[in-house]
Amino acid sequence: MELNRQLIWKLSVIGLILLVLWKVISEPDTISQMMHYTFQLLTPIIMGIAIALLLNTVLSYIEERFQLKRYQGLLIVYIVFIGILVISAVTLFPRIYSSLASLIEELPSYIRQIDGYLSQLNTYLKEYNATVAQAIDFSRFQERYSGWVETAVLSSVSYVSSFTMTLFNFLIGIVISIYLLKDKEIFARMFKRLLYAIFPVASAKTTIDIFQEMDYIFKRYIIGKSLDCLIIGVLAVAGLLIIGAPYALLLGVIVGVLNFIPYVGPLLGMIPAFIITYFYDPFTALIVLLFIFLLQQFDGLWLGPKILGDSVGITPFWVITSIIIGGSLFGLVGMFISVPVTAMIQVVFSRLIDYRLSRKNLNELL
Incomplete structure (x- = not known):
């Protein structure tokens, strides 16, 4: 009886996934x-x-x-x-x-x-x-x-x-x-009761561990990245004021905020700063471009790793891919949240893959 229930549950999940995939493929705009x-x-x-x-x-x-x-x-x-x-x-x-x-x-x-x-x-x-x-x-x-x-x-x-x-x-x-x-304790208790009521004890414990790891990744990334962007924004404003660039506060805030987006953000921050300063003075624009480039190198090579470390643990390929998908679906907000969301999805898939490999005794081989 228990085996039949598990089989029905797995078939239902697979059927739902296939239905969603079919809808995405057949009606991408609607989805x-x-x-x-x-x-x-x-x-x-x-x-x-x-x-x-x-x-x-x-x-x-x-x-x-x-x-x-x-x-x-x-x-x-x-x-x-x-x-x-x-x-x-x-x-x-x-x-x-x-x-x-x-x-x-x-x-x-x-x-x-x-x-x-x-x-x-x-x-x-x-x-x-x-x-x-x-x-x-x-x-x-x-x-x-x-x-x-x-x-x-x-x-x-x-x-x-x-x-x-x-x-x-x-x-x-x-x-x-x-x-x-x-009421955070009440919500946590309701969530645990729901998991233990629906899933087997081992699966419920694993799910709770996954959510705790996801919570840790999210908080560490958001807090660390916010501190990183604040420091870069302050340094950008100070540097632009010293250089004598117009709208130094506005451009510095743009650089700091867009720095929240890995890889793509620094480039997006450099473009408006260079273009706006170019109309003011082309030579100053070149200095601004060089300054922001060096600032982003300082952030990417030293400050960012110092603050964040390996807080998300995903490769640059998946970071850029997640930013593209998040930006296309949800705009600028999607670009901001795409990296921690992808990291949390990776936690789920990593746990699932480890579980399946352990069932087949392949963890030591792969």
Whole structure:
């Protein structure tokens, strides 16, 4: 009887996996839209869980260190957490907004400079080789500037709307995280009871161990990477101020935030810094490019490994692959969370592979 139940359970899981794979292959756009919509609905809950995981370490420490009750620990942790956010919003964000507004005001002059460069290049090509000039007609780009400006304005409105929704989801996430931390022992006990009720004892214990390892990886990666990006952002702002680059605070924040994305992020941070500074002064732009490149090398070769170590334990191939998939499905947020999520998925598959190999007595051979 027990064997039949296990067989039915395995066949059901295999059937569900095959059904999902068939849907993904036959209707990729529909599946992608469903996943994107589901992710949007679950965003406040995901943010709440992430905030709770980050603050749980601090909460547990101060409760044990100072013998505080739960409500006292929650009050201290969230006063500090929200205080840091408010101080950042009051001191940092207005300056970033001012730099961004100034940059938008100067955007038409940058477009005119690009128009001049393309006109000169188009004239040169016509004089040099009529065939090449016909093949690469830069005047077509000039005719499309009005459309580009309109698209840029619409994109700005879309980004403002997206930022407002993200802020709202973040506030809801804070509320959710408070309730999660307040009753974390109850949720943990419910989860354990559910596992032991559904799975055999050995499988339930293994599942709990996997979730504990995933929790450790997530917290270590997020906390370590946040500290790493903060240091790089501060160094970037200081270096850009010394160099005399325009919008040093804005560009430094961009470099620090995008540094959260492994491998791809540093490149994404260099591009806007170079382009914006180029319109100000080409020579300064080259210095900025060299400075950010050296800063990223310092981070990749020394600072990052010093802080993070081998916190995720996945190869660069899987890191880049996860960033591409996460970015295509969920945009910038997907790129940020793709690496720790992939690391946690790897934990599950590694445990599964080890279990299957041990059943076949192949662990020592492979």
